Amino acid sequence: MLLPGRKVGFGDLLIENGKIAEIVLRDDPGALNGGRLLMPGLVNCHGHTAMTLVRGLGGGLPLQRWLEEAIFPVEAKMCAEDIRSGALWGAMEMLAGGTVCVADMYDFPGEGADAFAEAGIKANVCRVGLNFIEGRLADCIGFTRGWKPSRVVADICIHSEYLTDRGFCRELAAANRELKRPLHVHVSETKREHDGCIARHGKTPMAYLADTGLLDRGAYAAHCVWCSDDDFRIMREYGVTLVHNPTSNLKLGSGFARVPEAVAAGVRVALGTDGCASNDNLDMFEEMHLASLVHKGRLNDPTVAGAWDVIEMATKNGAHALGRTDSGEIAVGKAADLCLVDLDKPHLCPALDIPNLIVNSMHASDVIMTMVDGEVVYDRGQWPTINHERAGYDFKCAVRRLFKAL
Numbered sequence: 001m002l003l004p005g006r007k008v009g010f011g012d013l014l015i016e017n018g019k020i021a022e023i024v025l026r027d028d029p030g031a032l033n034g035g036r037l038l039m040p041g042l043v044n045c046h047g048h049t050a051m052t053l054v055r056g057l058g059g060g061l062p063l064q065r066w067l068e069e070a071i072f073p074v075e076a077k078m079c080a081e082d083i084r085s086g087a088l089w090g091a092m093e094m095l096a097g098g099t100v101c102v103a104d105m106y107d108f109p110g111e112g113a114d115a116f117a118e119a120g121i122k123a124n125v126c127r128v129g130l131n132f133i134e135g136r137l138a139d140c141i142g143f144t145r146g147w148k149p150s151r152v153v154a155d156i157c158i159h160s161e162y163l164t165d166r167g168f169c170r171e172l173a174a175a176n177r178e179l180k181r182p183l184h185v186h187v188s189e190t191k192r193e194h195d196g197c198i199a200r201h202g203k204t205p206m207a208y209l210a211d212t213g214l215l216d217r218g219a220y221a222a223h224c225v226w227c228s229d230d231d232f233r234i235m236r237e238y239g240v241t242l243v244h245n246p247t248s249n250l251k252l253g254s255g256f257a258r259v260p261e262a263v264a265a266g267v268r269v270a271l272g273t274d275g276c277a278s279n280d281n282l283d284m285f286e287e288m289h290l291a292s293l294v295h296k297g298r299l300n301d302p303t304v305a306g307a308w309d310v311i312e313m314a315t316k317n318g319a320h321a322l323g324r325t326d327s328g329e330i331a332v333g334k335a336a337d338l339c340l341v342d343l344d345k346p347h348l349c350p351a352l353d354i355p356n357l358i359v360n361s362m363h364a365s366d367v368i369m370t371m372v373d374g375e376v377v378y379d380r381g382q383w384p385t386i387n388h389e390r391a392g393y394d395f396k397c398a399v400r401r402l403f404k405a406l
């Protein structure tokens with residue numbers, strides 16, 4: 001079975017030079033029970049991949065204490081090699097769960113990018129814009145300007161309104177008139193952040209970012225939990241994607257992004273896992289499941305966040321948000337960024353309603369094969385491009401080193 005667009009088909013796919021060259025559909029109603037499903041690979045539109053190193057740390061703490069008491073002290077000890085190991089480990093987890101592309105925001109992005117390239121996963125990396133680090137603005141601009149695009153590309157980034165000042169934003173925006181990359185940013189994650197920005201600047205974080213010029217080449221904005229209707233209008237006008245991170249928002253008690261309302265206002269919505277300490281996994285099927293459920297509960301309305309809409313958020317919308325319009329769907333001419341799911345399992349049978357099954361019944365662990373640009377990068381517990389025993393050894397050594405010294 002395969003998913004060409006918003007349809008379920010039975011048939012075959014021809015891949016040539018990393019692209020889908022032909023789709024041959026035929027009638028085969030026998031696949032209701034068992035069989036395999038080929039679907040577009042998933043796009044994780046907001047992550048801090050190397051946070052696999054701190055998976056689950058500080059659970060139960062409120063956001064600010066979680067950051068300051070649990071996360072920051074360990075992050076301060078992380079070196080380039082730790083980031084490389086953590087990012088490779090996260091890339092392995094994502095590929096094993098059908099994710100073909102990630103938007104990553106973390107320190108040592110060059111080492112992260114090396115790990116993504118080794119794994120064969122597509123990635124949009126960035127140097128994180130932060131005000132309080134000497135020379136960081138030039139570093140951010142230089143990082144993106146010097147990047148040689150491959151499966152890994154470099155976008156621009158500020159962490160958030162509250163960790164950068166107006167001058168930083170304006171200068172990065174000015175440089176981006178030549179770099180022409182979308183912005184990766186956290187926006188209105190908590191009420192405190194949203195209200196604080198209004199107190200500081202007299203406008204919401206989204207309106208403030210628009211004002212600085214940072215949205216001029218589009219953006220993908222994580223969380224957007226407290227965004228207003230006016231913010232949604234700005235997002236539509238500037239082509240800003242709302243990256244919904246339901247697990248992270250639930251775990252940290254941040255609130256519920258108004259996703260169906262944003263969609264109704266014409267805003268593109270994609271999905272992300274956020275970092276592994278606020279999730280605590282990189283399972284995009286779980287994000288689809290929650291994205292579909294929480295808005296039905298919040299609005300007392302089972303008709304919102306329908307299965308096809310949510311699948312598109314996790315595939316095509318994410319790919320387009322990251323400037324990868326040649327990915328995210330099964331169509332002739334698109335990149336062969338795909339994953340294969342084994343439906344011959346008790347919890348996936350019968351397959352009466354495939355989109356519903358994907359969103360509500362599937363887990364990352366049901367994926368048996370993942371390919372990027374037609375290259376198999378995960379196959380039944382093996383990652384052909386990676387020495388995974390070595391990767392596991394390095395990762396566990398990094399964890400031991402980081403936590404021994406605490």
Ligand SMILES: [Zn+2]
Pocket residue numbers: 046047048186222274275
């Ligand atoms: Zn984040």
